[in-house]
Amino acid sequence: MTHSPTIGDDLEDLIACPTCDALYRVDAPGNGERAVCSRCHHVLIAPVEGAILRVVALALTIVILLVTALFMPFLSIEASGLHNATSIFEAGLAFSRAHMVILSLAVISLIIFIPILRALLLIYVLTPLMLRRRPWPGAHTAFRLSEHLRPWSMAEIFVLGVGVALVKITAMAHVELGMAFWLFALLVVVTVFQDGYLCRWSIWHALEESPEPGAPPSLAPAEEAPAHG
Amino acid sequence: MAEAHPTHLLTARDAGMVACTDCTRVWPLETERCPRCGAKLVSRDGHSLSRVWAWWVVGLICYIPANLYPMLNTTFMGKTSGDTIVGGAVTLAMHGAIAVALVILIASVAIPMGKFVAVAYLALSVQRGWHTSKLRRTQLYEMVEFIGRWSMIDVFVVAVLSALVQLSVVVSIQPGPAALNFALSVVFTMLSARSFDSRLIWDSIERDGEEEDLT
Numbered sequence A: 001m002t003h004s005p006t007i008g009d010d011l012e013d014l015i016a017c018p019t020c021d022a023l024y025r026v027d028a029p030g031n032g033e034r035a036v037c038s039r040c041h042h043v044l045i046a047p048v049e050g051a052i053l054r055v056v057a058l059a060l061t062i063v064i065l066l067v068t069a070l071f072m073p074f075l076s077i078e079a080s081g082l083h084n085a086t087s088i089f090e091a092g093l094a095f096s097r098a099h100m101v102i103l104s105l106a107v108i109s110l111i112i113f114i115p116i117l118r119a120l121l122l123i124y125v126l127t128p129l130m131l132r133r134r135p136w137p138g139a140h141t142a143f144r145l146s147e148h149l150r151p152w153s154m155a156e157i158f159v160l161g162v163g164v165a166l167v168k169i170t171a172m173a174h175v176e177l178g179m180a181f182w183l184f185a186l187l188v189v190v191t192v193f194q195d196g197y198l199c200r201w202s203i204w205h206a207l208e209e210s211p212e213p214g215a216p217p218s219l220a221p222a223e224e225a226p227a228h229g
Numbered sequence B: 001m002a003e004a005h006p007t008h009l010l011t012a013r014d015a016g017m018v019a020c021t022d023c024t025r026v027w028p029l030e031t032e033r034c035p036r037c038g039a040k041l042v043s044r045d046g047h048s049l050s051r052v053w054a055w056w057v058v059g060l061i062c063y064i065p066a067n068l069y070p071m072l073n074t075t076f077m078g079k080t081s082g083d084t085i086v087g088g089a090v091t092l093a094m095h096g097a098i099a100v101a102l103v104i105l106i107a108s109v110a111i112p113m114g115k116f117v118a119v120a121y122l123a124l125s126v127q128r129g130w131h132t133s134k135l136r137r138t139q140l141y142e143m144v145e146f147i148g149r150w151s152m153i154d155v156f157v158v159a160v161l162s163a164l165v166q167l168s169v170v171v172s173i174q175p176g177p178a179a180l181n182f183a184l185s186v187v188f189t190m191l192s193a194r195s196f197d198s199r200l201i202w203d204s205i206e207r208d209g210e211e212e213d214l215t
Helices: A051-070 A086-095 A101-130 A138-154 A157-168 A179-197 A200-209 B049-070 B085-094 B098-126 B134-164 B178-195 B200-208
Strands: A014-016 A023-025 A044-045 A075-079 A082-088 A174-177 B016-017 B026-028 B073-074 B081-082 B170-175
Touching: A014 B016, A014 B026, A044 A200, A051 A086, A051 A101, A051 A179, A051 A200, A075 A157, A075 B134, A082 A086, A086 A101, A086 B134, A086 B170, A101 A138, A101 A157, A101 A200, A101 B134, A101 B178, A138 A200, A138 B134, A157 A174, A157 A179, A157 B098, A157 B134, A179 B081, B049 B085, B049 B098, B049 B178, B073 B134, B081 B085, B085 B098, B098 B134, B098 B178, B098 B200, B134 B170, B134 B178, B134 B200
Parallel strands: none
Antiparallel strands: A014 A023, A075 A082, A075 A174, B016 B026, B073 B081, B073 B170
């Protein structure tokens, strides 16, 4: 758990709550436990066993799902003998037909590019940590960027939007769900798990350790911190 | 779970330090960039509230036309009709899809409106030094940050509908001008909320010189 700081603490043993600025001495919780700010209840540290490996695996899954989904049939409708199909990319481009090119670019970024970019950044940052190597150059900037992109990665919101759109048209046309639809639905589940495993503090801590090649790994920073009592 | 409950919590600023809000590390007050993660360090963001209000106002300006103009135009047998956000939800409800109509109303009306009110309340509470529960206000802020992005759902609905429903002369759906305004409004209010420095909520405790009941 975290404790009040005392004089003589090293800076690296201290942690400040980003939400309310309260200062604590780090006494890292074990895997599955959480350190919570006692005054604003912000979750400061929440390490998960084997988190780095899991996050890398899930990020890789996200990239594969998204890229595959781009090339798969997404949705098609049929009504009174007429037929039309759309891919995810075409759904994003729909606004450009109505002279809203900027909105098309934004939608494609929010549902495709940013989720892929974020997953790639996480793979870049965490793969060396997983292999017990030094972080690759720019890993710190990459992780910071990935965290700032988090709210703008909206693939899961898009899936709910597709659901609402389907309810709107099932009354007037027969809708066929393509493979890309199911891949996107799966993506929501994967993203939720990934965000649950990702403990910011643990990753920053592991990045800071940056072990010498061949040195013992800092895979689970929680175990290297002082025992909590 | 045992938790430390010191009676007088020290903040990083009290201790003469500046905290990195990106990676939670603390440094001596004069440090400009976090040596660990490279983020810019400010003990309290003095321009935070100006940026909150600036984004808030442009967000509100975009939100008004977003409700007045049609989100999508449906052409059925050569006849075109427009549907605004609320109009579309009402049509859905009349066709029996009450649950979906509610999703649209919550995501496109209740959340954006609630967000305008919540962000304005948070900014005013800091500016005027209101004595409402700090914990509640922090929780409100975290909720705004968490829920705000879901408003984008209606933009995606319009994207899917207008890409899919293109059945030559029988029926076709085109995005309406409100879609762009609405998307901008969501982006601006997200930026407004993210500009808010939630540490400002807690500073008034120290100004009062007393610890407040946190529960």
